[in-house]
Amino acid sequence: MYALIRVTGAVQGIGYRPFVAELATKYELRGEVKNLGGIVEIIAIGDEDRISLFADKLKTSSPSGSIVINVSLEYLKENEPEGLNDCSGFRIVESSEKFDKSYLTVFPPDIGICEVCMQEMGDENDRRYEYPLISCASCGPRFSILKKLPYDRETTTMDVYSMCPECSSEYKKGRRRHAQTISCHSCGPQIIFDEPEKRTDESDDSGIERAAFIIKSGGIIGIKGIGGYQLAVDPCNYDAVRRLREIKGREKKPFAIMYPNMSAIKECCNVSPKEEELLTSSVRPIVLLDRHYANIHRSDNKKEYADNVCGASRQIGAFLPSSGLHKLLTEKTGEIIVTSGNISGDPMIVADDIFREKFADKIDGILWYEREILRPLDDSVIQIFRDDCQNEEARFIRRSRGYVPLPLFLEKALTDKNIYEAFGADLKNTFSLGYGDRIITSQFLGDMEEYSVLKLQKREYADFRDIFRVDNLDADKKIIISDMHPGYHSTKLAQDVYNNSDKNKTELLAIQHHHAHIGSVMAEYSINECIGIAFDGTGYGTDGKIWGSEFLICRGGEFERAGHLKPVRIVGQDEGMKNAALSAACYLLEGNVNIPEGILQDSELSLIKAALNNNINAFPNSGMGRLFDAVSCLLGICSYNSYEGECAIKLQNAAEEYLDRTDKDVLSDDADELDIFLDIENATGENNTSSYVMDTANMLDKLIKLKANEDTGKLAYAFHKAIAKAVKSIALSLREKSGLNDICLSGGVFANRLLLYMCNKFLKEEGFVVYYNRILPTNDGGISAGQIYLAGLLNKS
Structure with a gap:
């Protein structure tokens, strides 16, 4: 009996084909499995009952990190499929670029380092001992290094690294079977430490050891993480944190802290079971946790976090290492501030030359590797909400690494045969692609008043369309959607896309900003009215x-x-968003309420009154x-927003x-x-x-x-x-x-x-x-x- 089985979902990049091959062997089936565009296609040969059990098992079990949406089973009545007459077992074959045009492909996000890889990295007898870029079929970079689908080594930025004999052998069996990021000390990208000041000591410290020493000595280190460059300092060193704020142009906004393990987090923060589940998940997000005390102590109880780390915040943005590099570093430093390597407002930097150009002369060293990162993915930020029944639910402050590009699956599909492309708003910009029963939303991109964010949005939009083969979908028309604000950069981008499209098959639509906010909740629950x-x-x-x-x-x-x-008419739109004293004065003046002393100087109040009386630069809000x-x-x-x-x-x-x-x-x-x-x-x-x-x-x-x-x-x-x-x-x-x-x-x-x-x-x-x-x-x-x-x-x- 011959059967064609197709599995749709996030089933590439997580060791799904090796999982299928091992399962098929267990059920004594012959045949093959391959990536077909964005799905996995299986041809199974064997007893009908075994094939049925095999297909049922595929519906109920899958590797960590995968999302199985559908498993279809079709028995083939014709002769044996071509090329399988000499197949004595079950094999993994070369991927095909053929795509199913009836849906948007699902692809997994970057996956944090798994427990087994961490154990190997810490085992002196393992050949990957202290290899900072260790990964396997269940963990490591995915979307940040993907050039195109299907996901194979040659379609990622690992294509320039030839596997050594040992890695080649592991690629054919075991937990690294068909792991496209497989590498080691001998054949993979290596950690390089660049230090501007020439060392005078004769020690043979590794780059990570030297970087740890500099951090503990009050220096700032650049780190090439999974989704882009980061900056790291000791949170107990006030001067180092002050210097970091000056370099980034980040005045007061709290910094997130990376901890070496859960025990270190629990010494500083209250951690619920749900919060611990998130922290230790493969995503490794930043989770906003309530502090234990007003003054936070490190595990040695000798140093407190500097006042300029989190300021008056009641919470700490805490997270665990997402890569071997971070794990090895924090084991030597203890907890450290790890923040995106950019000037505040700009996108996270992924290019080696750009990071060096902007930061090399301002920091004390750079830990990096030569493998290319194709797109910036900031750390995702999550806060737990507890309702009146103490039910805990995770809510996103920022959705990026570890979650993008997983789609939102709709219970009720969008209008058949329409492609939807939405450009969001200008603040905290994302764009989305929609088709059928799913919407894929981009990573957090930033505020589009910054030209660098605008350029990033254009590039990522083009990349998403290419990766997910939007132009190949079976569609009657394309609907371009923007905010209603005529001055938004995102609105202009939508207009430009529409102008460069076939007008006979394209519509341009504007959705009111707050209606779209509500629409985002309606989409999550498939609600039609509320x-x-x-x-x-x-x-x-x-x-x-x-x-x-x-x-x-x-x-x-x-x-x-x-x-x-x-x-209420607020004077000065941009300044009004930052200056709370200005907003307060406008509220009181418009409401005929006496203004208390000390809110603003008399000269400032006179100008505001004049602007309101003459309706100059005063806009209803x-x-x-x-x-x-x-x-x-x-x-x-607080009277001024130094950060949003x-x-x-x-x-x-x-x-x-x-x-x-x-x-x-x-x-x-x-x-x-x-x-x-x-x-x-x-x-x-x-x-x-x-x-x-x-x-x-x-x-x-x-x-x-x-x-x-x-x-x-x-x-x-x-x-x-x-x-x-x-x-x-x-x-x-x-x-x-x-x-x-x-x-x-x-x-x-x-x-x-x-x-x-x-x-x-x-x-x-x-x-x-x-x-x-x-x-x-x-x-x-x-x-x-x-x-x-x-x-x-x-x-x-």
């Missing part, structure tokens, strides 16, 4: 004004704006982010610290005595529809008056609760109006775990079914996927 609540800093509205506190009634691909903050900034400033917590969200983060910290100090439940009624609330009025919105408007004037006036006698943290907590109560109140009215009971929460403000907790709790108590982002970032990184999902709904209607 009440959407999108809170963020800014987004271009259908009326040409800046939105950001949106209550939307979403049906299919359409929406109605049903509620928002009362717009209903962004929730600006309100959080204003309150943070008025409570004396700083004021809001510190406002959240103050509220959580109050809860910790008083040991109160998050939703205790004790804060109700402050009577902090938002005025809500029912006004006429667009197209004469009813719209709920939240007026902040009374709330801000009350906060200012209470500040003299009340605990600042208590007021910060009361503010969060006031927002959550307003959300509940408007949601109840919208349910009565629309009949909808599903609510989707999205937008950068909902990265605030306290606000999300309160809103989720209040809404669930009223019987709402609440959804929020889990697979996609809740910030602008999820917008491109939301654009595609909504465009798909529009095409179905």
Whole structure:
């Protein structure tokens, strides 16, 4: 009996063919397995019952890192397949570039070093002892070195390295069978240490030992990681961290810390079972963990982390080594700051010459290797959200290495025969490709006001289209999607792509920013209609004004704006996003509330008043982010965003610290005595529809008056609760109006775990079914996927 079996999913780059060959041998089958474009094709020869059992086993088991979507089985009635008449066993054959045109290919992301490789690397008797680039069929770089599919050594940047006899032998059997990154001390890329100052000692230290010595001595080292260059320093050395901040142009934003093992993390941070599962997973993401103490001690209890590492943050971005190089280094240094090797705002650097050009004269050494990295992949960043039942769920702050390019699988496919290409927004930009039942979203690229990010987006977009053979898909037309903002670089890119396409087979579509935020949640859960609540800093509205506190009634691909903050004119758009004191002054002036002393100098206030009175450079803004900034400033917590969200983060910290100090439940009624609330009025919105408007004037006036006698943290907590109560109140009215009971929460403000907790709790108590982002970032990184999902709904209607 002859059978054709096809396996679709993430089944290349993770040792799937060797797994199939071993399993087929176990079931006493003859035949072959090969990569066919983006799938695995198997021809099995043997007893029908054994073939059936073999196919069933393929559906229920697979190698670590794989994702099996479908296993199809077709018995061949014709003669024996050509070329198999001399096949006495089961073999792995050369890959084919033939592609199935009916779906987007799934390819695995880069995989962190596995436990077995780490054991080999630490075994003095193993031939890969202390080989920093050790890998196997279950771990190592994948997407960062992929030129094209199918995934074979010659289609990666490992193609320039010829295997030594030992590696060639291992390539044919065992745990490195057909491991395309197989290498060793003899034949693979080697670690090189470049040091600008010539050494005077006669020691024979390895490059890693020398780099560790420099870090412990207060120096800065460049490291070529899996997804690009990084910079490393001792977190206990204030001057070294200060120097690192100067080099990167990163003033206050907290740094992530890489630890050698879980024990070291647990000495500094609270770690739940879910957080430990994430930290030790093959992804090796950065996980935001709550600190143990106000002052964090290292394991030797002699040194504290420098104040300029994490500042006042209640959390540490902690992660474990993702490669042998990182593991060997941290074993010698202990925990170290490891941050992307770039100037803040620029993309992560992957090219050796560019990194040397920008940093060689500013740092104290570079650990690198010659294997080429094709695309930058920053470390992914995750935060755990705990709901009122203490259920833990991972939520993305940044989705990149370890997750990209895994797709979002849709329960209901997009419109048949359409290719969707979405360009996202300008901040935290990603782009997405959609077809059939999946959407592939790019890695985090950065903010597109930087020309280097713009260039990267163009290059990655072209690479993704080539790798996933978008032009070869069986499609009737292509739909190009952008944000509605006419000044966005991403909007211009979408327009350029449309202009260079066949107009007869291409459509150009703009999706409103906050609608796309909600669309990203709808896509994760295959929801067609809901009440959407999108809170963020800014987004271009259908009326040409800046939105950001949106209550939307979403049906299919359409929406109605049903509620928002009362717009406040903010003077100076760009500066207004950074200067919380400016936002606070504008809120108070627009609300006829007395401005407390010390917010701004008299001369600055005079200029703001003049600008508002004459409507000069003053733009209506209903962004929730600006309100959080204003309150943070008025409570004396933070008055300027030296990095995105700083004021809001510190406002959240103050509220959580109050809860910790008083040991109160998050939703205790004790804060109700402050009577902090938002005025809500029912006004006429667009197209004469009813719209709920939240007026902040009374709330801000009350906060200012209470500040003299009340605990600042208590007021910060009361503010969060006031927002959550307003959300509940408007949601109840919208349910009565629309009949909808599903609510989707999205937008950068909902990265605030306290606000999300309160809103989720209040809404669930009223019987709402609440959804929020889990697979996609809740910030602008999820917008491109939301654009595609909504465009798909529009095409179905």
